[in-house]
Structure formats: C-alpha cells, structure tokens
Amino acid sequence: MAPAPHVDLPQRLVRAQGADSPWLAELPELVRKSLTRWELTVERVVTPGGRGSLVVLVRRADGTPAALKLRATGAEAEAAALTRWNGHGAVRLLDAAPETGALLLERLHAEISLRSLPEAKANLEAASALRRLWVPPAPSGGGHPFTTVAEHTARAVDGIRAHVPEEARPLAEEALELRSALLADAPEDLLLHGDFRQGAVLSADPGRAHWLVVGPDPLVGERAYDLARLVRDRLHDLGATSGASSLTRRRVRKLADSLEVDRDRLRGWSLYRAVESGARHIAAGDRADGEMLLEFAGWL
Structure with missing residues (x-):
C-alpha cells in the first residue's frame, strides 16, 4: 500500500474545522x-481554500x-x-465517491473568480451564471434528494433568537x-445553489462557458433566496463607502430586475x-463580522 501523500492543510480549513477534528485527521488517508481509486497524481493543494x-x-491517468x-x-x-446540472x-x-466525501471535478481556474472583475461587471456575469442553475430539482417533476429552504432555515431559528444581541x-x-x-406564499420550487456569491464563479477553459459555478450547498426553493446572498457580496467594501444603505437598496433593485425576481421578496x-x-458568526466567536452582517440587515 502506498503511503498517504503529505498534505499541507490550509489554515482557513483548520481554523474552521478545529485542529482536533477527526475528519482532518482522516484527510491524508481519504x-x-x-x-x-481514480489513478490520480497530485499537483498542489488549493489555498486558501474553503472552510468545509x-x-x-x-x-x-x-x-x-482535474480537481479532487x-x-x-x-x-x-x-x-x-452537479449531476442534475450536467455541466450546464x-x-x-467527473466521478464521485460521496460516501467518503470525495468528488472528482473538471479543473477550473481557481485563482480567477468574478471577484477579479469590477463590481458592475461581476454582478452582470453572476446573474447570467445563476440563471442557468435555476431548473426543476428533478426531471419531469420527480422526487429529489435535496433539502428545502423551509427545512434549512428552520434549523437556524433557535440560533437567531439565542445569539443576536439584545x-x-x-x-x-x-x-x-x-x-x-x-415561505407561506413561495412562488416556485427550483434547484438553488444555496451559497451563491461572486467567489463561487470561476473562469473555465475555452470550449466551455467562460464562467462556471462551483461549491453548491444545494437547496430547493425560490430564486429570491438564492440571489439574496449575492446582495451582500463585497460587504466590507460596501460598509466602507458613504451611503451604504442607499447603495444596498439599489443593489436589491438592480439584481431583482436583472433576473426578474420580485424586489420585496429579494429584500426580505x-x-x-x-x-x-x-x-452564526457571533455564535462562532466572530463578533466583528457578525455585527457587520446585522448592520447590513439594518440597511435593508
């Protein structure tokens, strides 16, 4: 049996998971x-990488x-x-062993995301990318394995009440x-990315769409829920500008109109x-970012 390769774990991942995480300890063997399994050779680990x-x-061979x-x-x-979207x-x-958490993906340019573009251009490209993902969760209205927005958000209710400051x-x-x-009058049930933001849209090689989406935490629900995460993209930059509140409301209007989403639902x-x-940030000890997110919510 070949020895497990040496893997330098990104510090962002270690901080998020905790240095004593059993999953981190298992990573070299995984x-x-x-x-x-897939006859692969390692080039390098992507850094700073994600938190999960x-x-x-x-x-x-x-x-x-490719990307593992x-x-x-x-x-x-x-x-x-990803199977449902089938590259669209x-x-x-390319392949998957989800029981071990492993996905084999086509290689994109991880160092080039929409965050490398000016904001107006990035949001235009983001809207185009997101539109392609909003499909029924299963062909012909069949069953699907995805969590709904209602189920997902229900899990956060107690945390909101417990951790938002008085x-x-x-x-x-x-x-x-x-x-x-x-939720009481949701207009549609579509497959959503779940964590869509500019950094989740990467440059692809010629022959594919120029920008492709990665890293879904898929849910089933309405488009306004998916688009809502994009509204607060580049939050620290937004907070540093004068008139952040009016700029935020303008973002809501522009994004809603560009994707034919109801403005009030997107705001909500x-x-x-x-x-x-x-x-969630406050509960994890990140009070500064948590309070900035609450400030952003107040602008709306």
Whole structure:
C-alpha cells in the first residue's frame, strides 16, 4: 500500500474545522484512497481554500487535469446537484465517491473568480451564471434528494433568537417574521445553489462557458433566496463607502430586475439571510463580522 501523500492543510480549513477534528485527521488517508481509486497524481493543494472542504489539483491517468474535492459533509447533495446540472452553468462532475466525501471535478481556474472583475461587471456575469442553475430539482417533476429552504432555515431559528444581541432583537424578530411570510406564499420550487456569491464563479477553459459555478450547498426553493446572498457580496467594501444603505437598496433593485425576481421578496430574504449569518458568526466567536452582517440587515 502506498503511503498517504503529505498534505499541507490550509489554515482557513483548520481554523474552521478545529485542529482536533477527526475528519482532518482522516484527510491524508481519504486523499490516498481517492488517488488510488481514480489513478490520480497530485499537483498542489488549493489555498486558501474553503472552510468545509479540501481541494487538490490532480492529473488523471491520461494526463488530463482535474480537481479532487473532499468535503467534511454534504458531498452527496453536491454530487446530486452537479449531476442534475450536467455541466450546464456549473463545474462538471467527473466521478464521485460521496460516501467518503470525495468528488472528482473538471479543473477550473481557481485563482480567477468574478471577484477579479469590477463590481458592475461581476454582478452582470453572476446573474447570467445563476440563471442557468435555476431548473426543476428533478426531471419531469420527480422526487429529489435535496433539502428545502423551509427545512434549512428552520434549523437556524433557535440560533437567531439565542445569539443576536439584545439591541438587535427587533431586527431578529423582523427577520423571522419575514421568513414565515415568504415561505407561506413561495412562488416556485427550483434547484438553488444555496451559497451563491461572486467567489463561487470561476473562469473555465475555452470550449466551455467562460464562467462556471462551483461549491453548491444545494437547496430547493425560490430564486429570491438564492440571489439574496449575492446582495451582500463585497460587504466590507460596501460598509466602507458613504451611503451604504442607499447603495444596498439599489443593489436589491438592480439584481431583482436583472433576473426578474420580485424586489420585496429579494429584500426580505436578503435581510433574513444576513441576520441568520450574523447570528452564526457571533455564535462562532466572530463578533466583528457578525455585527457587520446585522448592520447590513439594518440597511435593508
């Protein structure tokens, strides 16, 4: 048996998972098994990488480039979504062993995302990329394996109430009321990316769409929920400008109109998602970013 390759774990991943994470301890063996299974050779680890997965650039036996991704959780759902999209607007899934968290993906240019473009151009390209992903979750209206927005957001309700500071309590209650109202009359059930932002859209090789989406945490629900994460992209830059509140509302209008999404529904989900993320950051000890997310929600 070949020894497990040496893998330098990105510090962002170690901080997010915790240095004593059992999954991190297993990663070298998981990498070795994946390399053996698909006859891959390692080039390098992608850094800084994500908080819930390790991505290793590899070569297949015939010399073609690929990317090996190992997820701590959620590999089954990502594999199912990528299979459903079948390379249309998203990275192509080449093979998968979701029981081990391993996905073999086509190689994109991880160093070139939409964040490398000016904001107006990036949002235009982001809207185009996102539009291609919004399809029924299964052909012909059949069953699907994906979590719904209603189920996913229900898990956050207690955390919002527990971790939003007292001074922001009215904002938290507004977010929860908006969630209930939006779910009560949801207009559609489409396959969503779930964590869509400019950094999740990477440059591809010639012969494919110029920009392709990666890293879904797929859900089933309405388009406004998916678009809401994009509204707060480049948040620190936005917060450093004068008139951040008016700029935020303008973003909502422009993004909603560009994708024919109801402005009020986009505003509502943007507010809810910012409050939910703010509560989660505060719970994890990241109070500065948590409070900035709550401030953003207040601009809406």
